[in-house]
Structure formats: C-alpha cells, structure tokens
Amino acid sequence: MDTSFGAESSRRDDALEPTTISSYTVAIARALEASGVDSSRIFRAFGIPKVTSSDPLARLPTTTMTRLYRACVDETNNPYFGLLVSKYIHLSHLHALGYALVASSTLMDYCRRLERYFRLVSQVAKVSVLEEDDKVLLRVDYLADISGETEDAFFGFLLYSMRLLYKPEFNPLRLELHRAMPHEGGMPYEALFRIPVIFSQANGLVVFAKRDMTQLLTGDCPELAQVNDNIIIGYLAKLDKSDVITGVTQKIIEFLPNGDCTRDRVASALCMSPTKLQLKLSQRGTHFQQLLDDTRKELACSYLRQASRPVTEVTFLLGFSDTSNFTRAFKRWTGLSPTDFRQQA
Missing domain, CATH: 1.10.10.60 (Homeodomain-like)
Structure with a gap:
C-alpha cells in the first residue's frame, strides 16, 4: 500500500478537520499485537498504511482515529485500550517535539514545550500550563470531539514519560478527565496514576506539586532542546500555513x-x-x-x-x-x- 497516504490525507483534510501525527498509530498497532489481534487487518479495514516514519506532515483526520479506536476496543474487548496504547507511545513518535521533551531542563520546561508545540502532534486540543501557589496545572481544552481512548492515551503517555525522565515514583496530585468512566469502573486509572481520578469534567486537567516540576532532569541539554525547538517551528510553519x-x-x-x-x-x-x-x-x-x-x-x-x-x-x-x-x-x-x-x- 502507498505509504504517502498520510501526507496526502493531510493536504486533503487539514482544512476540514483537526489531524493527528500518523506515527501515533505505531503505538496502537503494538497495543493490538500485544492483545493478540492482527493490527494489519484492522488497519487495512480503515485504509490506514503501516507507518514507517515519524514525519509530522503525515497526518490522519480525527474522525479516522475515533473510528479506529472504536474498532480496537471491540476487537480486544478492552474498555481500557487507550491506557494500554499509552505504554507503547515512544517519545520518538512525536518527532522533534519528543527529542526536545527528552532534553528539557525540568518537568516545568517539559510542560511549557507541550503548551507551545502540542499542535505539531495533534490539532484536537490546546494545552495550557498554569501556576497556583505550590502547584502546577496542565489543562487540556478539547477543540474537537475525541474518543475517550485518545484522552486516556495522552494522559497515560504524559505520566509514563515524566516518570521516565524524572523518577519512577513520581505521581500527580489530581487528575480530571473529560471522558465518562467506563462501565467496568476506574480501578485501572487509579492503578496507573496512583490517585483517584475524576471523570466527566469539562476539560482534561492534571495537577502536579511545583517542587517536583522544578527539579533538574538528568537529560537536561539546552543545546539539543533548542535545535529541536527550531525544527518544530519550521514544521509548524508548513503545517499552519495560515x-x-x-x-x-x-x-x-x-x-x-x-x-x-x-x-x-x-x-x-x-x-x-x-x-x-x-x-x-x-x-x-x-x-x-x-x-x-x-x-x-x-x-x-x-x-x-x-x-x-x-x-x-x-x-x-x-x-x-x-x-x-x-x-x-x-x-x-x-x-x-x-x-x-x-x-x-
């Protein structure tokens, strides 16, 4: 199958609806395979090619991602499939943004980069970072209808990557999700995030202790972060021509x-x-x-x-x-x- 589909899809659909970087589907495919499901069969059914690069200009429309997730949940019979996908999202799937996040000086620096450049990865939401006394709030305002699995995958990836860069025992103080709680309950969320999770909120929100967000990370490399920031801005100029x-x-x-x-x-x-x-x-x-x-x-x-x-x-x-x-x-x-x-x- 022609792997240029993603870039062509971007040109056709960008003006019509928000899109997401197509390399994100690599994590979905791996989650399917880990569940014993042939990912190639599922992807063929939706006309989605096997992704071989993380080119941020290769995009998939939001509606395609929603339908794909619905099929994945049905095939795996797993209402927490989005949380499973979050385990397989690698920072390199985010192209230059992933490498800039790895080189961030602190988790606050990490969050500020998400705030500035998240639309390189997805146009479905806006990320905002707020400081309140001894807390840091990362809020996600959704600009389009998304699946609950998309939200689960994002917040799961956020925590996995922060623990990787900072320390394994790192936990947020509070998590609010826009999605409704699955009928099977919220225990898998509490097991992953190690805190009670509040569902059916207006926006996505995660709250951190500021003392954790200001600790110097071992991967701190301002030179590498700056190089990748400049690459991101160049791609955004191509992606957001208007x-x-x-x-x-x-x-x-x-x-x-x-x-x-x-x-x-x-x-x-x-x-x-x-x-x-x-x-x-x-x-x-x-x-x-x-x-x-x-x-x-x-x-x-x-x-x-x-x-x-x-x-x-x-x-x-x-x-x-x-x-x-x-x-x-x-x-x-x-x-x-x-x-x-x-x-x-």
Missing part, C-alpha cells in the same frame, strides 16, 4: 543572526506587504515588535542555559549590535543581567 504568528516567528529566528530582522524583510519573505502583515498580526492581538521581543527573550534564555555559548555569541545570534544593547534588553525582559541569569540557571 498561521501568521508561526510564520513570522520562523522568519525572525532565521533572520536574527545576520542583524537584518526587520518587519519589512519578514513581510517580504512571507510574500505580503508590511501593511498587510501589520493588519494580520493586529487581528491576532499582537504586533511585529512584540513577536520580535518575545522570540529574542525565549531564545536568549535558552542560549544562556548553554554553558558553552559565550555572551558575545548569544548577542550575535540574537541580532544585537553589541553586548551592552543585549544586556539592557535582557534586564528589561527578566530583571537580571545575562551573567546573573546564567549563574542562577
């Missing part, structure tokens, strides 16, 4: 090192006039200078966490003419000098 903010951010990152990152140049690179660019950004509640500042700040913090980069190199990469200009801007963003920030980090 998203002007993603397009502008990508061009800012591209043009900053040569010191010629102006609104006019970015507009020209996006094949529009500066006036049209300004209008499109204002419709999204922002403007070019704000995006330039935000991008520079995020990159500056990432670069300064990379001990091998001298401040002079960071100054150049961010398009500043000299270190004094960069230092003034960084103090305005963070209240700290670059040197003080690096020492604290």
Whole structure:
C-alpha cells in the first residue's frame, strides 16, 4: 500500500478537520499485537498504511482515529485500550517535539514545550500550563470531539514519560478527565496514576506539586532542546500555513543572526506587504515588535542555559549590535543581567 497516504490525507483534510501525527498509530498497532489481534487487518479495514516514519506532515483526520479506536476496543474487548496504547507511545513518535521533551531542563520546561508545540502532534486540543501557589496545572481544552481512548492515551503517555525522565515514583496530585468512566469502573486509572481520578469534567486537567516540576532532569541539554525547538517551528510553519504568528516567528529566528530582522524583510519573505502583515498580526492581538521581543527573550534564555555559548555569541545570534544593547534588553525582559541569569540557571 502507498505509504504517502498520510501526507496526502493531510493536504486533503487539514482544512476540514483537526489531524493527528500518523506515527501515533505505531503505538496502537503494538497495543493490538500485544492483545493478540492482527493490527494489519484492522488497519487495512480503515485504509490506514503501516507507518514507517515519524514525519509530522503525515497526518490522519480525527474522525479516522475515533473510528479506529472504536474498532480496537471491540476487537480486544478492552474498555481500557487507550491506557494500554499509552505504554507503547515512544517519545520518538512525536518527532522533534519528543527529542526536545527528552532534553528539557525540568518537568516545568517539559510542560511549557507541550503548551507551545502540542499542535505539531495533534490539532484536537490546546494545552495550557498554569501556576497556583505550590502547584502546577496542565489543562487540556478539547477543540474537537475525541474518543475517550485518545484522552486516556495522552494522559497515560504524559505520566509514563515524566516518570521516565524524572523518577519512577513520581505521581500527580489530581487528575480530571473529560471522558465518562467506563462501565467496568476506574480501578485501572487509579492503578496507573496512583490517585483517584475524576471523570466527566469539562476539560482534561492534571495537577502536579511545583517542587517536583522544578527539579533538574538528568537529560537536561539546552543545546539539543533548542535545535529541536527550531525544527518544530519550521514544521509548524508548513503545517499552519495560515498561521501568521508561526510564520513570522520562523522568519525572525532565521533572520536574527545576520542583524537584518526587520518587519519589512519578514513581510517580504512571507510574500505580503508590511501593511498587510501589520493588519494580520493586529487581528491576532499582537504586533511585529512584540513577536520580535518575545522570540529574542525565549531564545536568549535558552542560549544562556548553554554553558558553552559565550555572551558575545548569544548577542550575535540574537541580532544585537553589541553586548551592552543585549544586556539592557535582557534586564528589561527578566530583571537580571545575562551573567546573573546564567549563574542562577
């Protein structure tokens, strides 16, 4: 069967409904095989090819995923099939986002990446991270109707991957799911998450203790995380061709090192006039200078966490003419000098 189906499906269906990265189906296939079911037979029935790469531009529509999950539950007679799938989702299935998550400095850093870049993996939900006193809340607002198995797989994967990167005994404080509790009960959820689970809520929500979220992870590698962040932004620009903010951010990152990152140049690179660019950004509640500042700040913090980069190199990469200009801007963003920030980090 032609394995280009996923990319073609993306081009046909992107404008019609949300999509999910097709490499996610690798975990579904492995869960089927572990249940004694021939995954090839199930996939053929839905016209889904065997996935051989994690190309984030190869996508599957949400309705296809929902029908696939329904068939999997029927075939396996397992109402907790989504939880089983979560065991087989590998971070590499998420392409550059997976590698960036592995290289995150802390679990808070991990969650912020999910918040910024989750749509690379799936367009069915928006992830938000909130801080309340000594807690960190990760909320999932669903933008389309999804199966309960999809929600189960996401939150199960979230916990499995966090335990892998941090420590096996790590637990959340609270978990709320949008899905209804299966008729068979909630015991498998409590066994996995090690806390009571609340079902039938408006959104998905998981609450963590902030002290756990700020511990340095053993895989901490700001250089690797930054490289993959840039790759993600490039793919998002292709995936969200109508998203002007993603397009502008990508061009800012591209043009900053040569010191010629102006609104006019970015507009020209996006094949529009500066006036049209300004209008499109204002419709999204922002403007070019704000995006330039935000991008520079995020990159500056990432670069300064990379001990091998001298401040002079960071100054150049961010398009500043000299270190004094960069230092003034960084103090305005963070209240700290670059040197003080690096020492604290």
